[in-house]
Amino acid sequence: MRRLICPLRRTLSAFVSGFFLLLIFDYVDGGGGGGGELWPMDRPDGMPAIQSLEVMCGKDHMDVHLSFSQPFEGIVSSKGQHGDPRCVYVPPATGQTFFSFKIAYSRCGTKPDLHGQFYENTVVVQYDKDLLEVWDEAKRLRCEWFNDYEKTASKPPMVIADLDVIQLDFRGDNVDCWMEIQHGKGPWAPPVSGIVPLGSTLTLVVAINDYRAFFDVFMLSDSKAAIKAINCLEELNRLSKDNKILS
Numbered sequence: 001m002r003r004l005i006c007p008l009r010r011t012l013s014a015f016v017s018g019f020f021l022l023l024i025f026d027y028v029d030g031g032g033g034g035g036g037e038l039w040p041m042d043r044p045d046g047m048p049a050i051q052s053l054e055v056m057c058g059k060d061h062m063d064v065h066l067s068f069s070q071p072f073e074g075i076v077s078s079k080g081q082h083g084d085p086r087c088v089y090v091p092p093a094t095g096q097t098f099f100s101f102k103i104a105y106s107r108c109g110t111k112p113d114l115h116g117q118f119y120e121n122t123v124v125v126q127y128d129k130d131l132l133e134v135w136d137e138a139k140r141l142r143c144e145w146f147n148d149y150e151k152t153a154s155k156p157p158m159v160i161a162d163l164d165v166i167q168l169d170f171r172g173d174n175v176d177c178w179m180e181i182q183h184g185k186g187p188w189a190p191p192v193s194g195i196v197p198l199g200s201t202l203t204l205v206v207a208i209n210d211y212r213a214f215f216d217v218f219m220l221s222d223s224k225a226a227i228k229a230i231n232c233l234e235e236l237n238r239l240s241k242d243n244k245i246l247s
Helices: 003-027 225-238
Strands: 048-056 061-072 073-077 087-091 096-104 116-127 139-143 165-171 176-183 202-209
Touching: 003 116, 048 139, 048 165, 061 087, 061 116, 061 202, 087 096, 116 165
Parallel strands: 139 165
Antiparallel strands: 048 061, 061 096, 073 087, 073 116, 116 139, 176 202
């Protein structure tokens, strides 16, 4: 009896295994040639899309304005910082089309340049409230500066099979500066035009246009230019026949 039962068990086990394998293969294949995919790679139809992304660079943070083509139900957060509530800028299931938030330079993974010329933060736009899909997007927002800053930088851990990051650069030095020499006592005197008589009162006016009042004026003198000007006056004084023309 044992010799007859053992081959029967083996045959039944092989038949059951082959039956389940056939069912799984048929399901992945889309039900026998239907063309469906268990994990689609293309972006589904009807999903919201980013219409505009604008960034205003501030002194210690960046202001981000993000709009979608239709109500957005997903999550927007800084890359690798979804566990910090301060770094989750759009919570799930909001159902809005426009969002405005701030990203601080001092947290949420914001990285400064080693030479202090820019700050950048990678923002992940996750369209599902639970899962990170292949059609989700990552945007690297960068505020460029042309002043020197000293900040501590750290190397993030290596990430495998991450989203493709698209870098977007925005200017941070949006301050106008100009200089004017005025005839008389400034700062509202008329500008110098033409020849200036000796002994005239002149005013050097340096101004900036900062509509958000973030910056101050700091002037540095050029000692080399001053020495060249003094040498030029001494040379003119030596060559002049009448010393009264120089005072």
